[in-house]
Amino acid sequence: MPQVMEFKLPDLGEGLTEAEIVRWLVAVGDVVEVDQPVVEVETAKAMVEVPCPYGGVVTARFGEEGTELPVGAPLITVAVGAGSEPEPAAVAESSGSGNVLVGYGTDHSRPARRKRVARPAAMAAAAVAAPVAAVAAVAAPAPAAPAQASGPVPVISPLVRKLARDNGVDLRALRGSGPEGLILRADVEAALRAPAPAAQAAVTPVAAPEGATRIPLKGLRGAVAEKLSRSRREIPEATCWVDADATELMAARAAMNAAAGPKISVLALLARICTAALARYPELNSTVDLAANEIVRLPSVHLGFAAQTERGLVVPVVRDAQSRSPESLSAEFGRLTELARTGKLAPADLTGGTFTLNNYGVFGVDGSTPIINHPEAAMLGVGRIVDKPWVHEGQLAVRKVVQLSLTFDHRVCDGGAAGGFLRYVADCVESPAVLLRSL
Template sequence: MISPLVRKLARERGLDLRQLRGSGPDGLILRVDVERASTAPAPSPELTHTASGVTVSGHTAPTHTAPASGQGAEERVPLRGVRGAVAEKLSRSRREIPDATCWVDADATELMAARAAMNAAGGPKISLLALLARICTAALARYPELNSRVDQEAREIVRLPAVHLGFAAQTERGLVVPVVRDAHGRSAESLTAEFARLTEAARTGSLSPAQLTGGTFTLNNYGVFGVDGSTPIINHPEAAMLGVGRIVPKPWVHQGELAVRQVVQLSLTFDHRVCDGGTAGGFLRYVADCVEHPAVLLRTL
């Protein structure tokens, strides 16, 4: 089984997946395998072998000996740059935050219909991510415990007055989390424009440090990768992250009858120090209710 994202990337780069050796479990071909194959340099005729390695332009690099199994040499990838920063932040999150995850399936049919109606009315198009962000900010207004951080030295929970909403963006250089400032005060149209601006900056590598820090809550739309669910790691020092899976047609009991509806899995990973399961469950249930019945949002607008 190879993910659609990996297949698409291989087609774009003209690679035959049958010729690649996967580095994942049981030889599964991953995105990194495709990227390595498409960027691997051709052997240089200027290389000269020495007793301890290979000399390139006067520098000696150690060689790797292939294991006896014949599966090729191991590869070492330095944890530096974006990947190194991400690794350090995720490791710190795991060390310091006692997290828990709850999830629920929701019928997103009415939300998708509402978005289609908005976009059919003219004006700038509204993104699905913007609608989900608007739902998040409304939910955080009801459950402010989740828009907080823990000051470990003072042994205090710091509840934050503004929602600076981070969102996960995958780039060629790795995963980054741009931050939409004061998301709680923005309309769906404003959120759509800001998501687009920051996503483009992420792709071009022009995000400033200020645009990547200071988040208070993160929205992670991993459905774009074609998966239904996930248990994400909290973006330290935040207290929670909402995950959104792909929206797909599924059998669903609607108004007492079996029907095909657009269903999405929502998951909330939260810092158990800032709240208990009742608060986390209430937040997630409110988000699901807004997804299923967008009119619920009208009470907070």
């Protein structure tokens, strides 16, 4: 007799509490193997495929494409032990990879298959004969329960509890939308957006002219909006900028690439200059702990770089950038950019940054005053490198000029440190030999 196993949306990690179903990779009646991807979901961090830890016949799916589900909500049910190919339930639980965290991969001993497999007649009959009561019970999720009146309040993660505490939200007054009344990040954020009771009657939807299009602010775009808004609320930022003659830097890059070996990008050279500058001005590689009222200087430079994709702006992170060579940095930028372009970045690729390099020059603009990538303390902006008239060695000449800007959290340093950092970066751009002194 087959056993119906319920597979729920797993813990997404990185503080993520919900995901949107983008595309189902299996249908009811399909045969799936252990660790086969069954659904593609979009979180606030990335688009990823979710593997199922059970092998057998899919007996039910929960949620249409476009539906948002909280962590712990049912995704599919699988009848295991219905034939010789699928993994029995006991075996699936004991020897299956169990690696169902979104974005962290699974055991690749079996190749993932997207192709839908025609269900054998015997298996289909077994699936139909599976206990209807079990499937029906899964198909009707329990209604959300209100938060407990006493004792600990059920909250999805400590990050959500901290978000509520930092913003003065009473968790006991919230009704959780997660399984069994679990309070999700979305519940706290909804409470923050809600107007005061006395003013609710005056709130009306935004009037839109006929033909206007409404686009839901959710997924990656919603996460970006929330993060940028929080940055503006919390960080007293300031920006300074300088024009630099990049002629010598471009000549140095051309000389490097003329030699044998992988090509080195301009971004990689700027990243190497950044890490050298941060070694001199470590206050810019820090974050502010509001709860402890402390500035936390960080030991490693995890360098984020802004990348525009079809899904919106993402900031992949190069780990331990301070210990990488320009060649290594160039390779890692290329790898992460390709993952971003194909929508395959994992949550781990998009979190943990300590400083961001924003090359907005690729859009053909000279300058910008970007918003700091919360909870970081600074961002270096790089405009386009373009031929301009420039006084060089006392003579007017055409040189390759770039505008550099530094947006920084004024809580972690003053203008002297920020200006010193930016001036050092500009000096290295104008004369790459300056960088050799710190290598």
